[in-house]
Amino acid sequence: MSTLTDDLRLWAGRSRAQIDALTVAPSLEQIGRVEQIGDGVAIVSGLPETRLDEILAFEGGLRGLAVDLGDSRIGCILLGDAGSVRAGSIVHGTGNVARTPVGEALLGRVIDALGTPLDDGPALEGCAMAPVEQPAPPIIDRALVTRPLATGLLVVDAMIPLGRGQRELIVGDRGTGKTAIAVDAMINQRNTDVICIYAAIGQKASSVAQVIDAVRRHGAPERCIFVVGEADTAPGLQWLTPYAACSMGEYFMAQGRDVLLVLDDLTKHAAVYRQVSLLLRRPPGREAYPGDIFYIHSRLLERAAHLSPEKGGGSLTALPIAETQAGNISAYIPTNLISITDGQIYLDPRLFYEDQKPAVDVGKSVSRVGGKTQAPALKALSESLRLTYAQFLELEVFTRFGTMVDDRTKKTIDHGRRIRAVLAQPQFAPLGLGEQVALLFAVGEGLLDELPLEHVGRFRALLPGWLADRCPTLLKLDDAARALTETQQAELRMALTTLAQEARKTA
Known part of the structure; x- marks a missing residue:
């Protein structure tokens, strides 16, 4: 019994020491109430010190963003489900802005x-x-x-x-x-x-x-x-x-x-x-x-x-x-x-x-x-592409009326259709810079003009493997690569010409 009494005295002494060590000071807490709530917004009153875009804390852990400050009421956008909050519920100001x-x-x-x-x-x-x-x-x-x-x-x-x-x-x-x-x-x-x-x-x-x-x-x-x-x-x-x-x-x-x-x-x-x-x-x-x-x-x-x-x-x-x-x-x-x-x-x-x-x-x-x-290598090949493509679109609309066209116009239209076929691309199949340069070079040099339009897709499908075998350095081009030299152009022209012939045979 004496041991229990001593323990109680010791505990009481420690509690008294802890209580004496506490610093008691007044604190200010802003409390408001919900006036209206629904459809993802709430109207709150009783928080005059609230700042714009301040986070307000509702009952149940719901948070809201103060976006409309009136003379006596605050408009809030709710940041969650308001099922636990009703008119009259207590709202606390936090003094913090929304953070992520x-x-x-x-x-x-x-x-x-x-x-x-x-x-x-x-x-x-x-x-x-x-x-x-x-x-x-x-x-x-x-x-x-x-x-x-x-x-x-x-x-x-x-x-x-x-x-x-x-x-x-x-x-x-x-x-x-x-x-x-x-x-x-x-x-x-x-x-x-x-x-x-x-x-x-x-x-x-x-x-x-x-x-x-x-x-x-x-x-x-x-x-x-x-x-x-x-x-x-x-x-x-x-x-x-x-x-x-x-x-x-x-x-x-x-x-x-x-x-x-x-x-x-x-x-x-x-x-x-x-x-x-x-x-x-x-x-x-x-x-x-x-x-x-x-x-x-x-x-x-x-x-x-x-x-x-x-x-x-x-x-x-x-x-x-x-x-x-x-x-x-x-x-x-x-x-x-x-x-x-x-x-x-x-x-x-x-x-x-x-x-x-x-x-x-x-x-x-x-x-x-x-x-x-x-990229310079791409820019050198695409400078005139936009103008050529725009001219083709205008001519194509014109020829839809059944007007007779000369050979030059027909050649321009056929070339433009191959540009359009090259620009078409399936989803989830992005092209590397080397492949883009090769395609633009082929269409710019007219290497696809003799290839039937329905075979252009086959040409695109064979291109990556063909470049890996014939022009591997082209696949290593980066954003700083300069325009193709005459030697590179000659090498690429020969490879793509052979590829076009291969696409015609295997398609």
Whole structure:
């Protein structure tokens, strides 16, 4: 009994010492209440010190983003399921802005905008946290876009080339292959050091799964990050997805690395913003979009840049995607994005239905920066290709009326059809620089003009193995390779002439 009494006295003495050591001071905690909630938004009162874009904590762990500050009420975008929150529930101010995890641990993962794993993998550990909203690099910290970003698509690399640090819009109707071009560009980076980030905004789960599966089968998924805000997720998470993906890319850009960011697509992102803005009773503007619809995309895409050597020399290349209705490229959101970006790749539904894939309309597509970065070996062969192809398209339309044409015009049309056949390309089959140079050389020298049009596909199929046997040095060309010398041209001409003859025999 004495031992128990002594233990109780000792415990009481320690507790008294701990209590005496405590520092008691008043603390201030901001508490508000939910007035209205539903459809992905909430109206909160009682938090007068809340700042714009501050994270608010609701009961049950739900978080919200303060986007509309009134005199006595705050409009919030909810970042999750609001099933556990009702009118009258308590809300706490956190004083923090929305943040997303960044770092090497994200590579190869499928996550949402706040870093929650969606691939049944382990939770992210050891990641730094970065704000989803960050200012764009100032002009003084940027450098000229000088290095090409090869997509592996001949029609893009030859006539609409991209540069590392550029912003190039992919625009077209639904189901014309916009995502396919972006995915092929990601797959083509399997032989480079470029890190790829795919941001799915408002996409169906099946569509996102197809993209992830394609990259895993054909690309380098260990250097890819998939940031997903599916159509059935909270509007707030869809809204944050492109900004979070951009912050993840900026982490690697700051380390001097090159990043490719695909935003699929910003039309749905704008629709989500319009939805929550109307629910928050913001004044609607053109097509019911709020007045700052241009600013939400411009501040996002301005973060894509090529940093100066003093800042590490990294780059963030943005490929935003926009959807048009019935080919209306002059619609509100597409024209906004065209004015923000450095060019656009326009996909024509007519070409798609004619089985010309990729269905790129060369006349309406442009790259305002990438032409200065194009590989010299490719640039020397593609300088006149765009003009020749445009002339062919005009002549082809003219001859559809049944007009008699002379031999010269007929020869131009036959040559143009072979250009079009060469530009057609199956999905998940990106071409290396050497293969692109060989194809452009063959069509530019007229080596395919005598080959029946239906045999051009066979010529393309035999080309890689033929070059490996006859011109192995051509397959080793890189972005810095100069234009082909006369000796190289003679060697290549002989090899391709023989290949054309072989394609005619075996087709």
